[in-house]
Amino acid sequence: MITVKNLSRHYGDFKAVDNVSFQINKGEVVGLLGHNGAGKTTIMKMLTGYLEPSKGSIEILDVSLEENLDFVRKRIGYLPENSPTYPEMSVAEYLEFVAELKGVEKAKRLSQIKSVIKRTDLTARRWTLFQAFHAGINNALALRRH
Secondary structure, eight states: OEEEEEEEEEETTEEEEEEEEEEEOTTOOOOOOOOTTSSHHHHHHHHTTSSOOSEEEEEETTEETTTOHHHHHTTEEEEOSSOOSOTTOBHHHHHHHHHHHTTOOHHHHHHHHHHHHHHTTOGGGTTSBHHHHHTTOOOEEEEOOO
16 A cells, blocks of 8 residues: 655746645556646656655555655565666566565575566567567556555
8 A cells, every 4th residue: 555645846936846635545457648748757766766756645555655664665566767777688587677676585586477467468568678568668566566
């Protein structure tokens, strides 16, 4: 579950995000929609701890992002608008890269990667170059099941 209360991010006088609140319950799929500059990417960066809010609170799985950033980061994934990886990585290689970054034990990585590929229906595209695959995706947020 994700709970966002009165979330704001200001850059000087500019309000990138202004007093946003929402809740996403387990099993719900939600998209952030809006025109360029509406604050979608800024919200995603705050949800994943890459950017600190100017005010407001974020809880993920009933844990405060501010109080336990490491706990939250291990349970949330974010695919930014622009690919942060090497363009020659396949989707499967990218997932392995992320699993290693998140500290998934080597012995468990393959089974978890297979599970993610199956749950997201990417079996046919697992060897597609990530850069080509990523071109059609804007932002995605996924909570790992427990």
